[in-house]
Amino acid sequence: MRLVQRLAAWCGAAALAASAGCSGIKPYPNDLPAKNLSIRTVASSGSVFSSVRVELDVHGVDASCRTQYLGTIQLDQPSVAVGIPADRGSHLVFKFLSSGFLGGSRGQISREVFIKPTPGQRYEIDVTYRDDLYDVVLRERPPRGAAREVPLPDRSACGQAGSASSARSS
Amino acid sequence: MNQRLPATLAAGVGAVLLHGCGGMPQTAEEFRQAVPGAMLAKTDTYEVNRAVRDVATTFQRKAPECLNMSVRTVSQTTTSYQNILTEYRATVVPGGERAELHLQQLHKTGVIYPSKPPEGGAYIIVADAYPLPGNRTRMQLYGPSIGYDVVYRAIRGWASGDSLGCPDLTKIGK
Numbered sequence: 001m002r003l004v005q006r007l008a009a010w011c012g013a014a015a016l017a018a019s020a021g022c023s024g025i026k027p028y029p030n031d032l033p034a035k036n037l038s039i040r041t042v043a044s045s046g047s048v049f050s051s052v053r054v055e056l057d058v059h060g061v062d063a064s065c066r067t068q069y070l071g072t073i074q075l076d077q078p079s080v081a082v083g084i085p086a087d088r089g090s091h092l093v094f095k096f097l098s099s100g101f102l103g104g105s106r107g108q109i110s111r112e113v114f115i116k117p118t119p120g121q122r123y124e125i126d127v128t129y130r131d132d133l134y135d136v137v138l139r140e141r142p143p144r145g146a147a148r149e150v151p152l153p154d155r156s157a158c159g160q161a162g163s164a165s166s167a168r169s170s
Numbered sequence: 171m172n173q174r175l176p177a178t179l180a181a182g183v184g185a186v187l188l189h190g191c192g193g194m195p196q197t198a199e200e201f202r203q204a205v206p207g208a209m210l211a212k213t214d215t216y217e218v219n220r221a222v223r224d225v226a227t228t229f230q231r232k233a234p235e236c237l238n239m240s241v242r243t244v245s246q247t248t249t250s251y252q253n254i255l256t257e258y259r260a261t262v263v264p265g266g267e268r269a270e271l272h273l274q275q276l277h278k279t280g281v282i283y284p285s286k287p288p289e290g291g292a293y294i295i296v297a298d299a300y301p302l303p304g305n306r307t308r309m310q311l312y313g314p315s316i317g318y319d320v321v322y323r324a325i326r327g328w329a330s331g332d333s334l335g336c337p338d339l340t341k342i343g344k
Contacts, residue, residue, distance in 0.1 A: 096338065107340030109241075132320040133327070133335030152235075 028058045028071030032083025036122050037115075039082060041075040043129040045098060052098040052129050058082075061089030061114070065159035075127060086119040089158050094136050096129050111136045114157045194285050194292060198272045201293035205312040212315040214322070217308050218330040222301040225309075226262070226269035228328045229299075233260035233271055236324065236336030240278075243340070254280030258339060259290045269299040271325065273313075294318070297325050317343040 045052045054075040059067040073080060075094075084090045092113045099106045113136065117123060122141040128134065141147040195201040205211045218225065237260035245252045255278040263270040276291025277283075283292075295313035302308050309329050311322065320337040327333030 098338070098340070100344075105344070107338065109338050109340055111336070128335065129338075130335070131323070132338045132341045133324055133333065134338055135335040 025055075026069070026071045028056075028073045028082075030071075030073065030082055032085065034086075035081035035083045036086065036117055037082040037084050037125065038122070039073075039075060039080045039125045039127060040078060041080070041127045042078070043075075043096070043127070044131075045129075046131040050098060050100045052096060054127055054129065055095045055097065056082075057093040057095065058084070059091035059093070060085070061091050061155075061158055063088075065089075065155075067091050067155075084115065084117055084123075086117040086121075089114060089116045091155055091158075092125075094127055096134050109134065111152070112154050113138060114153045114155050116158075194283070194287055196288040198270065198293060198296050201296050202298075202312050205296075210315055211313065214311040215308065216326070217302065217306055218326075219305075220307055220329070220331055221305040222269055222299050222307045223264075224331070225299045225307050225329050226264040228331065228334070229262045229269060229271045229297075230264060232324075232328045232334060232336070233262050233273075236260075237273055237321075237339075239339065241339045241342075243280075252280060257291060261290075267300070271295075271297040271299075273321065295321060295325075297329075299329065 039056070041054055043052050043054050056073040056075055058070045058073065060070050061067050073082065092115060093110050094113070095108055095110045097106070097108050111134065113125075115123065115138070120143060122143075124139040124141055124147055126135070126137045126139075128136075136152060137149060138152055139147040139149050195204050206213060237258050239258055241256045241258065243252070243254045243256065257276045257278055259274045259276070261270075261272040261274070263272070272293060273295040274288070274291035275294040276287060295311065295318065297312075298310045300308045300310065307329065309326070311325070313322070320341045321339075324333075324335060324337035327335060
């Protein structure tokens with residue numbers, strides 16, 4: 001009996017280590033007082049035999065268009081308020097991670113957005129994944145007036161370099 | 171086995187079309203001619219309630235954004251390991267008597283082509299939009315009969331304007 005308990009404890013510790021310390025994912029601090037970006041997420045694989053989840057990697061972009069990974073936000077809630085530095089660029093990578101029944105297959109596809117918020121301006125992003133189709137829509141919401149959809153600039157908007165999308169599956 | 175389907179399927183379709191016209195189609199027009207008589211290939215037709223110029227505009231916006239990318243597929247069993255890097259390239263030809271969307275697929279690793287694929291990769295889907303009276307459009311598609319449903323659904327959404335989502339290309343063949 002004690003052996004079983006020891007084994008269970010070891011398995012639990014191993015699982016924790018795998019999911020936290022070994023994952024390499026750093027949570028985005030999201031500690032700016034002004035939450036200028038609202039992200040609404042709807043994600044469904046459309047099948048009981050598979051699942052999909054969405055993550056957002058946030059990279060800061062300096063004046064020379066160099067990026068620095070700042071952290072990841074799990075978009076597992078219908079709505080998330082995020083603070084993105086105004087007056088400097090941010091490179092947002094929305095990652096759609098799908099997995100098949102019992103983890104038999106995995107896939108990842110991403111959409112990248114370059115955003116340089118205007119101080120005082122609020123932004124909304126709708127992220128959807130339904131029936132293997134995904135979409136990311138960016139809107140600006142001025143202090144007065146209705147929100148308007150804006151084209152998704154990719155990283156090339158900062159210095160005309162980089163690529164827009166990538167994907168992989170396994 | 172299921173994880174290997176994309177590459178197997180793509181190579182299979184290419185091989186079938188290869189036999190159908192004496193060589194891998196080197197142009198979109200050769201692809202159109204090869205598909206009707208080929209195994210694992212199909213044509214499809216439907217109409218949408220939008221003007222062809224609007225359809226073309228949507229193709230020009232969405233096709234590069236959603237289809238120009240690389241996809242890596244890794245599958246591993248106790249006896250084998252497969253790592254395939256596939257590049258997709260979309261071309262939109264607007265105007266004239268029809269608007270065209272071509273999707274090409276090039277396996278950079280993991281697949282040996284029996285003959286030289288065209289520049290940009292083997293043609294995998296061609297979608298033509300023809301104007302109809304009353305600001306309607308007839309869509310004519312050529313491509314594989316299995317494995318590419320997600321791409322067909324995306325193209326249909328772009329043509330009709332009902333859905334502007336991108337296809338998850340990692341789901342090709344699944």
